[in-house]
Amino acid sequence: MEKIVKIFDTTLRDGEQSPGCSMNRKEKVQMAHQIEKLGVDVIEAGFAASSVEDFNSIREIAKIAKNMTVASLARCNKNDIDRAFEALKDAKNKRLHIFIATSDIHMEYKLEMTREDVKNSVRKHVTYAKEKFSDIEFSCEDATRTDINFMIEVIQIAVDCGATTINIPDTVGYIMPEEYAEIIRKVRENVVGIENVDISVHCHNDLGLAVANSLAAVKAGATQVECTVNGIGERAGNTAMEEVVMALKTRKGFFNIDTNINTKEIMKSSEMLSSIIGVKISPTKPIVGKNVFSHEAGIHQHGVLKNKETYEIMDPSMIGYKANSFVLGKHSGKHALKQKLEELGFIVDDMEMNGIFERFKEVSDAKKEIYDDDLIAIMSANNKLVPGGYEFLDYQSMTSNGKDSKTIIKVRKDNKEIEMVGTGKGPIDAAFDAMRKITSRNIKLKDFSINSVTQGKDALGETIIRVYDEDTKMTLGAKGLDNDIIKSGILSYINAVNRIER
Numbered sequence: 001m002e003k004i005v006k007i008f009d010t011t012l013r014d015g016e017q018s019p020g021c022s023m024n025r026k027e028k029v030q031m032a033h034q035i036e037k038l039g040v041d042v043i044e045a046g047f048a049a050s051s052v053e054d055f056n057s058i059r060e061i062a063k064i065a066k067n068m069t070v071a072s073l074a075r076c077n078k079n080d081i082d083r084a085f086e087a088l089k090d091a092k093n094k095r096l097h098i099f100i101a102t103s104d105i106h107m108e109y110k111l112e113m114t115r116e117d118v119k120n121s122v123r124k125h126v127t128y129a130k131e132k133f134s135d136i137e138f139s140c141e142d143a144t145r146t147d148i149n150f151m152i153e154v155i156q157i158a159v160d161c162g163a164t165t166i167n168i169p170d171t172v173g174y175i176m177p178e179e180y181a182e183i184i185r186k187v188r189e190n191v192v193g194i195e196n197v198d199i200s201v202h203c204h205n206d207l208g209l210a211v212a213n214s215l216a217a218v219k220a221g222a223t224q225v226e227c228t229v230n231g232i233g234e235r236a237g238n239t240a241m242e243e244v245v246m247a248l249k250t251r252k253g254f255f256n257i258d259t260n261i262n263t264k265e266i267m268k269s270s271e272m273l274s275s276i277i278g279v280k281i282s283p284t285k286p287i288v289g290k291n292v293f294s295h296e297a298g299i300h301q302h303g304v305l306k307n308k309e310t311y312e313i314m315d316p317s318m319i320g321y322k323a324n325s326f327v328l329g330k331h332s333g334k335h336a337l338k339q340k341l342e343e344l345g346f347i348v349d350d351m352e353m354n355g356i357f358e359r360f361k362e363v364s365d366a367k368k369e370i371y372d373d374d375l376i377a378i379m380s381a382n383n384k385l386v387p388g389g390y391e392f393l394d395y396q397s398m399t400s401n402g403k404d405s406k407t408i409i410k411v412r413k414d415n416k417e418i419e420m421v422g423t424g425k426g427p428i429d430a431a432f433d434a435m436r437k438i439t440s441r442n443i444k445l446k447d448f449s450i451n452s453v454t455q456g457k458d459a460l461g462e463t464i465i466r467v468y469d470e471d472t473k474m475t476l477g478a479k480g481l482d483n484d485i486i487k488s489g490i491l492s493y494i495n496a497v498n499r500i501e502r
Contacts, residue, residue, distance in 0.1 A: 003257045005248070006041040006224040007241065008200060011273065012057070013044040013073055014238055015228035021277040022477065024499075025057045027383045031276060032061045034269050034345040035229070036068050039262040040241075042224075044097060047073040048087040049080040055087050062091035069135065071095040076125040085132045096129050099139035099167075102146040102154055115150055122157050130162035137200065139167035144175040148183065152190045159191060165198040165224060166191075170213055173206025173236060177216035184220040200224035203239045205231060210239040215247055218257060229273045230281060230288065242266045242287040242319070250314055267320040268345050271373075275380040278464035278479055280451065287319060328360075328370040337375075344372060346379050356382055366483045367458045377453045377462055381481035381491075389413065389498030390439065397427040397486055407431040409490060411438060428489045435493045441500070442470040443493075450485055461485035463492040469500045476500065 012028050012035075015021065023031065028045070035043050045061040046054040062070045070091040074080035076098060088094040100111070100118055107113050113121070122138070129136050138158035140151050155166050168183060175183075184201070188194055201217040201224070203210040214225050231240030245261045252258065270288040274281050283291040293316045316322075328340060334357045341348060341356075348356060359378055364370055391412045399405035407430035410419040422434025428448075436443065447466040452459045463480040476499055480491030 002252075005218050005222070005257050005259055006198065006200075007039075007245065007259050007261055008042040008044065008071075008202075008224050008226040009035050009038075009040040009228065009241060010044040010202075010226055010238065011035065011228040011232065011241075012061075013046050014202075014226075014234065015232040016046075017234045018232045018237065021232050021279060023276055024383070025053060025060065027276045028057045029060050029064065030346065030379075030383060031273060032064065033347050034265070034272050036065060037262065037345060038241075038265045038269055039260045040068050041260060042069040042071055042095060044071045044073060044226075046087075049074065049077070049083040055083060058084075058087040059090065062088050062094065065091060065093070069093040069095050071097045071137065073097045073099070074129075076100040076121045078125070078128060081125065081129050081132065093135070094133065095135040095137055095165075096133040097137045097139065097167075098125060098129055099141050101141040102151055103142035104147070105145065106142045119154060119157055122154055123161055126158050126161035126163055134164070136163045137165035137167055138163040139169055139200075139202070141169060142171040143168040144170045144180065144183065145172070148186055152187060155187060155191050155194075159193050159197060163197060165200050166194070167200040167202055167224075167226065168217075168222075169202035169226075170204060170210075171202075173204035173210065175203075175209075175213055177209065177212045180213045181216040181220035184217050184222050188221050198223045200226055202226035204233065205236040205238065208236070210237070211243045211247065214239045214244050215255075218248070219255065229269050230279075230285070232273070232277070232279070240286070242270060246287050246314060246319065249318070263318050264320040265345075267322075271376060272345055275376045276383065278380075278449075278462075278477060287314075293321060328375075329364060332360075332364070332370075341375060341379065344375060344379075348379075352382075363460065363483070367460065371454045373454045374460055377460055377481055381462075381479055389501055390494045392487075392491055392494055393417065395431065395487060395490055397430065399427050399430075405430040407434050407486070409434040409438065411494070427486050431486060431490050432493055435490065435497070439497050441497060443497070443500075444468045444470065446475065448489075450488070453481075458483060461488045463488040465489075465492045465496060467493075467496045472500055474500055 016023055045058040048055045048058050058072050072084035072087055074084045074096055084096050140154055199222045201214050201222045203213045225244050227239040227241040227244055229241055231237040245259050248255050248257055281288055283289045337357055337360055338353055393410040393412055395409045397407040404423045405427045406421055406423055407427055408421050418438050420434045420437040422430045424430035424433050446468050449464050451462045453462050460481055460483055466477045468475045478492050478496035480488040482488040
């Protein structure tokens, strides 16, 4: 009988820790809807004790999850456990994910604890957590650099105290596939009662081996893989969910293992996340990159035309891949728009739909043909909006060769109109100078990019910025969207200021 390995998605927790990939609560809830459509077994919604925003995001996701288990991360700390329990109280299925470092280097320099201290902490806190949670996952942080005999002792304590899943993470992306498989085998052979709990693996991609290590661990007996959509995560990222799932699916004869993932939702999930965090998918990214099902070499094209299996080991339809299709136009109604948005994975209520439809009509007036990517961009920009604050009214820009550009911007705040002139080396530099004068904020631009959402001269321009506010010491990202790239840049700056001030 074919075995099923569980998929534990940590896009909203470990994935979001990737620099520049932070999401607001609305975006997290939207992504959680799509992740549930994927069919993941567990979603790690955040770290409840880390911030009020994380706590509230977990609580909202706990309310909307129908089938997947919702987890919160926690340290071996009573307050962390209590916060996680409170955040997850409305979840149909809830899990506590509790961890402590077990490698000598982490215990000495980070925890300043001895091996006995760590064992006592695990015993105390897993026992306490069991009073509140029936489903407990315990992780040995930096497991792959931990003395294996000590780790087995720690895992035994966690299992004896009621842990239902044991996670053996490659926290720093250090291990090799054969070594990782051997660790999994030793844990299976030496921990009493391990056959009654899941063995989970969580790999980072520092040496480009996260997927290979995860698959080696599954082959050795791991029953859960922790991963993220598009492989986002700290440093070089985490195990890419889509790569593990499709490797198991494509090489079913080798692994004889499958997942509960609805693979037709993979492409949609990948594109939604990319749009939300503003990080473009590399065209050569396995499974979801735009070049994966493209063939340029003549001999390849000839083979594919004769039989796709000559160069394609996967059917594109398996992951929900399709060419960017023309979907709507200026005469499309609100009902048709809402239906299409739901097909793309977006959930919107009637009140929110009014503003989205108004934006859609503005875009469709300027751009006669609306594609899937346009709608995804409109929704992503909408989710970035912060109510209140500065409201864009108008702008004018003047530029000529060899001279500084000037941009005049008019905005409204608290029912008062404000207009300023900015100067700079180009119209966008001048626009940002005007916005600095309007807002009186000491904001430094850290990163700036403009992307064309779809093809053609009337394509929407998506401006993504990262800024640092010296007053609040806050770094954050923001997005603007318009056919006019200067206006798109101004909108991104306004959205950033509104987020900071809120």
